[in-house]
Amino acid sequence: xxxxxxxxxxxxQEPMTVDSFSDKLSAYIDGELPEADRVEMxxxxxxxxxxxxxxxxxxxxxxxxGNLPELQPSAExxxxxxxxxxxxxxxxxxxxxxxxxxxxxxxxxxVLSGAxxxxxxxxxxxxxxxxPENDVTAxxxxxxxxxxxxxxxxxxxxxxxxxxxxxxxxxxxxxxLKQLSKEESFALSRRLYQARxxxxxxxxxxxxxxRPAGQARPVPVPVSF
Amino acid sequence: xxxxxxRQNPGELxxxxxxxxxxxxxxxxxxxxxxxxxGRLYNFxxxxxxxxxxxxxxxxxxxxxxxxKRKEYRAIANFSTWLFTIAGNLAKSELRRRKRWRLFSIxxxxxxxxxxxxxxxxxxxxxxxxxxxxxxQIQQAIASLPDNYRQVILLRDVQGMSYQEISEIVDCPVGxxxxxxxxxxxxxxxxxxxxxxxxxxxx
Numbered sequence: 001x002x003x004x005x006x007x008x009x010x011x012x013q014e015p016m017t018v019d020s021f022s023d024k025l026s027a028y029i030d031g032e033l034p035e036a037d038r039v040e041m042x043x044x045x046x047x048x049x050x051x052x053x054x055x056x057x058x059x060x061x062x063x064x065x066g067n068l069p070e071l072q073p074s075a076e077x078x079x080x081x082x083x084x085x086x087x088x089x090x091x092x093x094x095x096x097x098x099x100x101x102x103x104x105x106x107x108x109x110x111v112l113s114g115a116x117x118x119x120x121x122x123x124x125x126x127x128x129x130x131x132p133e134n135d136v137t138a139x140x141x142x143x144x145x146x147x148x149x150x151x152x153x154x155x156x157x158x159x160x161x162x163x164x165x166x167x168x169x170x171x172x173x174x175x176x177l178k179q180l181s182k183e184e185s186f187a188l189s190r191r192l193y194q195a196r197x198x199x200x201x202x203x204x205x206x207x208x209x210x211r212p213a214g215q216a217r218p219v220p221v222p223v224s225f
Numbered sequence: 226x227x228x229x230x231x232r233q234n235p236g237e238l239x240x241x242x243x244x245x246x247x248x249x250x251x252x253x254x255x256x257x258x259x260x261x262x263x264g265r266l267y268n269f270x271x272x273x274x275x276x277x278x279x280x281x282x283x284x285x286x287x288x289x290x291x292x293x294k295r296k297e298y299r300a301i302a303n304f305s306t307w308l309f310t311i312a313g314n315l316a317k318s319e320l321r322r323r324k325r326w327r328l329f330s331i332x333x334x335x336x337x338x339x340x341x342x343x344x345x346x347x348x349x350x351x352x353x354x355x356x357x358x359x360x361x362q363i364q365q366a367i368a369s370l371p372d373n374y375r376q377v378i379l380l381r382d383v384q385g386m387s388y389q390e391i392s393e394i395v396d397c398p399v400g401x402x403x404x405x406x407x408x409x410x411x412x413x414x415x416x417x418x419x420x421x422x423x424x425x426x427x428x
Contacts, residue, residue, distance in 0.1 A: 026407030032388070061414055065382035068360055073267045077281045081259065084289055089252040092293075 016040050021051050025058055160184065240304035244295055259288055262305060265384060266312050272379050273316045275368045283319060287312040302393055309384075310394045313376055320372055366416045374409035381406050 021044050027033050028041045044051045163184055238246075238257065246254035266287060271280035290311055291298070298307055367375055373395075380391045388406075392399045 022411060023407065026410050027403055030388075030403075030406075032403065057414055058410055061410060061417075062382050064359075064363060065378070066385065068268075068272070068363065068383060070264060070268055071271055071277075072264065073281050073284065074277075077267075077285065078263075080281075081285045081288055082256070084285060085255060085259075085292055086252065088289060088292055 016044050018048070018050060018054075021048075022054060025055060029055075029058060029062060160187065244298065244304070247292075247295060255292055258291075258304075262308055263288075265305075266308060269309065269379055269384055270312055270316050272364065272367055272383060273313075273375060274319055275364065279319060283312060283315045286315055303390070306390050306393050309380070309386075310396075313394055317372060317376075362417070362420075366413055366420075369416060370409055370412055374405055374412060377402055377405045378409035378413065382410075 021041065024033060024037060024041060028038060033041065045055050046052070240258065240261075243254050243257050247258075263284070266284045267280055270283045270287075271277060274280055274283065287308060291308055298304065367379070370378065376395060377391055380386045380394060381388070386394075388399050388402050391406075392402045395402065397405075
């Protein structure tokens with residue numbers, strides 16, 4: 001019933017064999033064994049002559065290996081290594097130079113960096129100012145002597161004149177026309193275009209065609225051949 | 226001027242400080258790194274591949290690669306660990322190349338009887354020039370170990386590295402490294418015992 005406890009205990013109490021001694025000998029010499037194993041190893045060394053001999057030989061071998069003469073490479077070795085390292089360093093520098101030549105082929109670095117800086121500055125200034133708004137130029141402004149009469153847009157002429165006078169009283173600056181409504185600005189633009197002396201439309205200023213109320217639209221007469 | 230002479234005092238700068246100087250354009254500073262690790266790397270590689278010329282080539286290549294890839298080095302591991310990793314990988318590649326060449330030359334030998342003889346490593350002049358014959362015998366015993374065992378025992382017992390450092394270099398868990406070191410020592414001991422060599426180990 002208690003085999004699972006007694007078996008490992010019995011195994012622990014069993015004397016160490018020579019094979020297990022030799023397996024652990026190296027670790028024992030290097031001080032890598034736990035305390036229990038170390039005590040057992042020491043017991044084996046003191047009790048078993050073969051284990052003791054094995055231990056002594058291993059210790060001697062280890063010391064002998066540690067005291068092997070230190071050899072030095074030849075003088076040519078140092079010279080060869082030095083020249084190879086210098087060559088490797090020179091190759092690295094050459095490669096770095098080639099990369100620079102590929103990246104900056106003809107233009108000097110200072111010129112190129114100056115150009116890049118100028119482009120960046122321009123870009124930043126454009127971003128800060130934003131898009132330019134539609135400016136009202138002097139030619140588009142209402143000339144002072146022109147009487148503005150709305151034509152076919154159904155806006156009360158009195159109101160129109162008032163609005164135009166208000167706008168005219170203000171200094172002409174950007175966005176002045178935006179103060180008018182859509183219909184007002186449309187009428188104003190139309191009249192301005194017709195009033196300009198150099199406008200080709202001035203020759204065709206005609207009265208708006210009006211049809212008396214109740215009159216039917218004329219029907220085209222068919223032409224017979 | 227780059228100084229790689231081992232007589233130069235490397236100073237108190239850390240590896241990272243020196244690498245920063247090198248990255249800033251002071252190539253001469255890399256000489257301090259070379260002086261600092263030259264001997265250790267050379268001894269490790271020489272014991273690993275068993276041949277001076279190859280060891281010099283590998284160490285040169287290690288320093289060169291470290292110089293070229295210095296920007297890829299991150300201070301997660303020690304710089305020395307990184308160097309030993311590069312050197313170990315190069316040495317393993319060299320040993321693999323040699324094995325392939327040996328196979329090739331043996332095949333040719335069987336077919337045409339003009340293949341190259343395998344070199345007698347015990348007769349190499351640099352072996353003979355070593356201070357002690359016992360060292361040569363130990364070196365031959367090390368050379369007879371499998372590559373994985375040879376690498377860990379050299380790093381542990383010759384270079385005196387910790388198990389953690391070795392596990393980073395060979396890219397294995399610490400437990401595996403411990404096991405390999407133990408087996409390598411036992412194999413080495415057995416090797417020297419079987420061949421009846423008196424190398425001061427009492428075997």
